[in-house]
Amino acid sequence: MTQVLLTLNAGSSSLKFAVFDRETLSETAQISGKFTGIGGAPAFTARDETGAPLDNAELETINADADHEQLIARLFDWLEQHLGQMPLEAVGHRVVHGGRNFSVPTFINDEILQELELLSPLAPLHQPHNLAAIRAVAKWRPGLPQIACFDTSFHRTQSRTAQLFALPRALSDEGVVRYGFHGLSYDYIAGVLPQYLGDCAGGRVIVAHLGNGASMCAMHDRKSVATSMGFTALDGLMMGRRCGTLDPGVVLYLMQAKGMDATEIENLLYRKSGLLGVSGVSNNMQVLQQSDDPHASEAIDLYCFRAASILAGLVPSIGGLDALVFTAGIGENSALVRKNICDRLAWLGLELDSAENARDATCISQPQSLVKVLVLPTNEEAVVAKACQNLLP
Ligand code: ADP
Numbered sequence: 001m002t003q004v005l006l007t008l009n010a011g012s013s014s015l016k017f018a019v020f021d022r023e024t025l026s027e028t029a030q031i032s033g034k035f036t037g038i039g040g041a042p043a044f045t046a047r048d049e050t051g052a053p054l055d056n057a058e059l060e061t062i063n064a065d066a067d068h069e070q071l072i073a074r075l076f077d078w079l080e081q082h083l084g085q086m087p088l089e090a091v092g093h094r095v096v097h098g099g100r101n102f103s104v105p106t107f108i109n110d111e112i113l114q115e116l117e118l119l120s121p122l123a124p125l126h127q128p129h130n131l132a133a134i135r136a137v138a139k140w141r142p143g144l145p146q147i148a149c150f151d152t153s154f155h156r157t158q159s160r161t162a163q164l165f166a167l168p169r170a171l172s173d174e175g176v177v178r179y180g181f182h183g184l185s186y187d188y189i190a191g192v193l194p195q196y197l198g199d200c201a202g203g204r205v206i207v208a209h210l211g212n213g214a215s216m217c218a219m220h221d222r223k224s225v226a227t228s229m230g231f232t233a234l235d236g237l238m239m240g241r242r243c244g245t246l247d248p249g250v251v252l253y254l255m256q257a258k259g260m261d262a263t264e265i266e267n268l269l270y271r272k273s274g275l276l277g278v279s280g281v282s283n284n285m286q287v288l289q290q291s292d293d294p295h296a297s298e299a300i301d302l303y304c305f306r307a308a309s310i311l312a313g314l315v316p317s318i319g320g321l322d323a324l325v326f327t328a329g330i331g332e333n334s335a336l337v338r339k340n341i342c343d344r345l346a347w348l349g350l351e352l353d354s355a356e357n358a359r360d361a362t363c364i365s366q367p368q369s370l371v372k373v374l375v376l377p378t379n380e381e382a383v384v385a386k387a388c389q390n391l392l393p
Contacts, residue, residue, distance in 0.1 A: 004030065004086045007384040009094040009211040010068055010133035013038045014124055016140045017075060020385040022089060022392075027382040031082060035062070035071050042066055046078075053124065068129060071134040090145040090392055091137050092384040094184055095125035098150030100175050103155075105387035106136055108146040116148070121180075121230050125242075125270055131374070149384045149392055154190075155357065157223040163319060165230070180227035180233075181218070183210045183369065184380040188251030189382075191324055196374055198363065203322035206314055208307065210337065211328035212283070216307075218314040226317035228310050234269055238306045240283035243273035245310070260374040285330045285337065304340035311345065320373050322346055327378040335360065342373060 002023055009016040014036050018029035031054065044059035059076055063070070067302075092105075093319030097119040106112060113134060119125040137146055140173070148278035155178075163177045186207055206218045214237040215229040228236030228245075238244040246269070254260045254268070265310075276283035279299035281291050288296040315321050324345075325340050335358050342352040342364075349370025357364040365373035 002086050003089040004083060004386045005092060006088055006383050007070075007092045007094070007381045007388075008133050009139070009380065009384075010129040012129055013040070015068060015071055015075075015133065018381040018385070019026075019079065019083065020382075021086075022389060025385065025389050027379055029381060031079075032381065034049070035075075038066070038068070038071065039195050040064065041331065042071070044074075044078075046082075046221055057186070063102055068132040069136040069139065072133060076140055078256045088141075088144065090147060090388050091141075091147055091223045092138055092147045092152065092388040093130060093134055094380060094384055095130045095134075095148040096123040096151045096181060097179065098148070098152045098178075099179070101377070102150050103153050103156040105147055105149045105384075107391065108148050108351035112148070118253075119128055123181075124266060126233065144390065147384075147388045148156065149182045149184060149387045154186045155180030155217070155224040155227055158225060158227075162226045165323040178227070178229060178230040180215070180224065181229045182213065182215045183224075185209045185327060185378040185385045186217045186219070186224065186378050188383045189327055189376055190219060192376060193323075193325075196376065197323055197372065200372070204318040204320050204323060205317075205323045206311055207325045207327060208311065208331055208341075209328045210307070210326065210334075212305075213242070214239045214244075214328070214330070216314055218318045218320045226314050237310055237359050238278075238303045239274045240285075241271050241274045241276045243269050244275070244306060275303060278302055283385065285334055289334065289336055290365055300337065301340070304344065307337075307341050308344035311341070312348075315348070321350075323372040324350065325374045325376050327376050332375055332377055333360065338364065338373075338375070345371070 002021055005020045007018045007023055013036055018032040028049050030049050031046060035042055035044050037043050041064060042062040044056050046054040046056055048054055059074055099119045109126055116131055128140060134146055164172055167176060168172040171202055182391035189207050202221045206216055208216045215227060217224050218226045234242050236244050254265050275288060279288055279296045281293050281296045282288055288300055330337055338357055339352060342350055351366055353366045361373055363374055372390040
């Protein structure tokens with residue numbers, strides 16, 4: 001009988017899931033879907049492997065205050081109806097922070113869950129929700145194996161130099177170092193690079209993961225050499241609601257001159273900054289692109305300026321650039337953002353093909369461009385499913 005794997009990616013307002021067939025382990029999920037609007041007006045959508053919408057009648061009404069635990073109970077009921085005789089073998093979770101101790105996918109037990117909870121302050125937007133999903137699965141399906149796949153793991157190939165802050169050694173020794181994130185996405189892109197770049201896949205590549213959260217990873221030999229996010233997922237690029245790299249003096253000013261406490265500052269930097277803070281309109285790139293508010297266009301311009309600057313800062317870590325890959329919601333869909341960033345990188349010998357860019361083609365650089373530019377869809381769920389497959393007997 002066919003056995004299946006469930007992957008869960010639990011965020012603050014969304015819960016994404018996908019179901020994979022263990023026998024074929026196709027990269028395309030048999031069923032995938034999500035709850036959105038958690039904590040406000042939750043909605044459920046699901047589709048089959050062809051992308052056709054699946055019946056969600058049982059989940060048309062969800063309590064407005066349903067939390068992850070309740071939603072996962074409803075999801076299990078719904079899955080049971082749709083999977084019929086196919087037994088669920090394990091659940092794989094995207095877990096944002098694995099700290100220093102978790103550098104490979106790991107079976108979860110109570111002890112490990114407690115250790116992961118200690119990392120919640122380092123990823124307050126994600127880790128508590130990732131762990132809530134694990135606890136919910138343990139409650140509704142005790143005994144079902146659960147596996148954590150960490151966004152930080154992919155970056156553990158980096159040199160010590162790339163991981164250090166210029167802080168007193170004692171702090172580095174206790175773990176105040178650059179961890180990096182979006183590793184599941186980078187892992188997926190690294191895996192498919194040979195299909196698009198042939199032998200050059202092992203060359204000098206920067207992947208720009210531009211979603212609600214955003215970061216870049218400089219790779220050589222398809223391994224992480226340097227990345228834009230550091231100790232927390234607040235660092236680096238400007239994001240939907242997060243500020244990205246900031247002069248730490250601003251934090252001191254907020255505390256000393258404005259009397260803000262840690263909770264207020266966390267809220268400001270994680271939830272009220274980025275595209276939302278600068279535009280005053282939205283954290284959503286698509287909405288900003290359609291807006292005629294000058295603050296919206298200023299926010300997009302700042303986003304691209306900072307992305308190009310951070311990309312340029314990563315180039316020395318790999319000694320040049322052979323290819324640039326755009327991925328995730330903005331990277332895959334916004335021709336405007338890609339063009340704005342690439343135009344600022346022309347000095348690298350990067351020549352964009354505007355027509356190919358406008359139609360979201362896979363290769364959007366001119367044939368003579370010294371830097372090949374690709375647009376590739378990411379698939380973090382497939383990486384989680386594969387990790388589960390490898391760990392399970
Ligand atoms: P998450 O990090 O939550 O997985 P996504 O990777 O789905 O996020 O990216 C969400 C972002 O992608 C949003 O800012 C959204 O506006 C943007 N996006 C999606 N489609 C488009 C589009 N066609 N044009 C511009 N931006 C888009």
